Amino acid sequence: MSNRAPQSDGGWAGGVWAAGRGLRLPWASGLRPPAAVLVAALVTIGLLDVVASLRTWPTAVVGLLDWPAHLLTAWLVLAALGFRLSTTVQGWALFAAIAIDVDHVPLYLHWHLIPAPDGRPVTHSLATVVLLLALTAVPRLRAPAAGLALGLVLHLTRDLVTGPGVTLAWPVHGGGVLLPYAVYVAALVVVTAAAVLVGRRRETEPGGVHSS
């Protein structure tokens, strides 16, 4: 199995895997964050969740604590993938990792479009992921839709262990799914370790990344 990113062919693989070497964005292809930065991201997520658990915070504060943790979770997964997805896909994924929570707005307006009391909106479900994946059939929407689908999956990964969980199987099943927080922690530790190893391997690859 090759460690090199597949060459761009202009099709699906090209759209998703193309190496964008322009701006050095925090999710730029070829980026190799130091292990300390990756571990710091993991620790920051933990600290944010510790603060969030200290008391019942106002909704705005809950968001300010939760969204950075969502963003860092998604970023760590992209790092574990070696930032090999296209910059466009990764950008949309990071955007979706927090933007999906805009579906909470109707709740604050007291439009309770949720299947269970105090639950999250039904748009927090695999049905939305499937819808976004269907949109990848439209060539112009392929990269944004793929990124949004990935970002939503990463968002749900965290929501599955916090608050009321997620109505994952809506509309087939309206019940909430809530997993132990320890599952998320274990997954994050594995993802962070993978990101560190991927960074080191790329450093030692022939023709690998040697950023200053």
Ligand SMILES: [Zn+2]
């Ligand atoms: Zn959410």
